[in-house]
Amino acid sequence: MSRTLEKPDAEIPANDDGVGQLSQFLPYQLSVASNAVSALIAERYRNRFGLKIPEWRVMAVLGDLADNGAGDGLTQRALTDATVMDKVAVSRACKVLENRGLITRAPNASDGRSHIMVLTKEGRDIHKEVLPLALATEGEILAGFSASEQKRLRTMLEKLRHKVEDLA
Amino acid sequence: MSRTLEKPDAEIPANDDGVGQLSQFLPYQLSVASNAVSALIAERYRNRFGLKIPEWRVMAVLGDLADNGAGDGLTQRALTDATVMDKVAVSRACKVLENRGLITRAPNASDGRSHIMVLTKEGRDIHKEVLPLALATEGEILAGFSASEQKRLRTMLEKLRHKVEDLA
DNA sequence: AGCGTCTAGTTTCATTAGTAACCAGTTTGC
DNA sequence: GCAAACTGGTTACTAATGAAACTAGACGCT
Numbered sequence: 001m002s003r004t005l006e007k008p009d010a011e012i013p014a015n016d017d018g019v020g021q022l023s024q025f026l027p028y029q030l031s032v033a034s035n036a037v038s039a040l041i042a043e044r045y046r047n048r049f050g051l052k053i054p055e056w057r058v059m060a061v062l063g064d065l066a067d068n069g070a071g072d073g074l075t076q077r078a079l080t081d082a083t084v085m086d087k088v089a090v091s092r093a094c095k096v097l098e099n100r101g102l103i104t105r106a107p108n109a110s111d112g113r114s115h116i117m118v119l120t121k122e123g124r125d126i127h128k129e130v131l132p133l134a135l136a137t138e139g140e141i142l143a144g145f146s147a148s149e150q151k152r153l154r155t156m157l158e159k160l161r162h163k164v165e166d167l168a
Numbered sequence: 169m170s171r172t173l174e175k176p177d178a179e180i181p182a183n184d185d186g187v188g189q190l191s192q193f194l195p196y197q198l199s200v201a202s203n204a205v206s207a208l209i210a211e212r213y214r215n216r217f218g219l220k221i222p223e224w225r226v227m228a229v230l231g232d233l234a235d236n237g238a239g240d241g242l243t244q245r246a247l248t249d250a251t252v253m254d255k256v257a258v259s260r261a262c263k264v265l266e267n268r269g270l271i272t273r274a275p276n277a278s279d280g281r282s283h284i285m286v287l288t289k290e291g292r293d294i295h296k297e298v299l300p301l302a303l304a305t306e307g308e309i310l311a312g313f314s315a316s317e318q319k320r321l322r323t324m325l326e327k328l329r330h331k332v333e334d335l336a
Numbered sequence: 337a338g339c340g341t342c343t344a345g346t347t348t349c350a351t352t353a354g355t356a357a358c359c360a361g362t363t364t365g366c
Numbered sequence: 367g368c369a370a371a372c373t374g375g376t377t378a379c380t381a382a383t384g385a386a387a388c389t390a391g392a393c394g395c396t
Contacts, residue, residue, distance in 0.1 A: 020250065021232040021299075022225060026306050026322065027205045032252050033325040034202035036332040037195045043336075052382090060190045077344060082190065084200050086384070091345060113344045113391045138194050140335055144327060154194065156321050157201040159312060164204040167308055168211075220352095245374060254354070259375060281361045281374045 054093040057083040062119045063127035073118035222261040225251040231295035241286035
C-alpha cells in the first residue's frame, strides 16, 4: 500500500548504448529528451508553485514584458503566438491564473472581443521567484555543455523547428 | 501605466515570433521542436499506414531485431525498455498490432506471465515499407545539417537525456 | 444602414496519456 | 511446502490535449 514515490529502479535498458535503429532515430531522440526535460521541469514548477507548464509559459511571457517595460499586457491571441500553444490551452491557463489572482483581464479599448492580460502584483512576485528556478534548472540541465555548445544546440533546435514547419 | 522604463530597451529580443526570453529557454525550445517533429511524423505514419507513434516504435524495435537476426522477439517488458514508453502504452500498442495481424504473441517458455512479441510476415512487410519513409523524413528534417552537425545534435540529445535522468 | 465574412475567445466533445488498482504467475525465505 | 513479496501484463479511472462547434464583436462592402 505505502509504496513510495520512487520509481522502481529499472535497469538501464540495453538501448542506452545506442544499440538498435530506433535509438538513433532523431525524432525518437528528440521526443525522449524533450519528455525527460519537461517532466523534470513540470515537477519542479508544480511542487513549488502549483503551476503547470502552460501557465508558466503565460507568466513567463507576461513577466518578461513587464521586466522590459515593454508594455502593459497582451491579448490571448498574442499569447498563443508567443507561447506556441493553441488558443484553448491559453484560454485555460489564463482562467487558472486569473482565479489565482496572478493576472487580471483589462478591457481592450481597441477591440471589444478581447482583453489584455496583465500580471498582478502577486503575479509579478511569483514570477520573480519562478524565473530564477527556471534558469537554475536550465543551468543544471546544461551543466555539461560549454557556452558554445549551448549556443549551437539552441540554434539547431530553432533551425529544426523552422525546417519542419516548412515541410508541414 | 504605459512604460515604466527602468532599463534601456536595447535588448528586447524580438525573436522570430515570440516576445521575450521564453523563446531562449531551452526546455521550451526543445519542446517546441519535438512537438513539431512528432506532429509531422505522426501525420505521415497515420496517413500511409494507419500507425500511431507508439505502434511504430514497437514495430521498429521488433523489425530491427529481425533484420539483425538478433533473435525472434521480445516480451512487453523488454519493449518498454527499448521504446521508453510505459507498460500501458506498450500493452495497447501490442494489442492493436496483434489485431491488425502485424505481430503474434508466442508463449514464453521461461515465464508463464509473459509472451514473446514477434512480427508476422505481414508485419515484416509493413516494416520494410515504413522504415524507408521514416528515414526519408528524418533526412528531410535534417537536410540543412552537415553530417558532423547531425552527429553532434544526437550526441547532445543523448547527453541531455542522461543528465536529466540523473537529476530526477 | 444591413448583410456576409472574419477573428478572439469559450465551451463541448473525442482522443490520448498516465495512474492506480488488479490478476496471474514467479521468486524468496522460512 | 507455503505464505509473503515481487513482477509482467491488463483493466479501469482520471487528467491533459486537440479538434470542432459556437458566441460575440469587428470589418468590409454595397
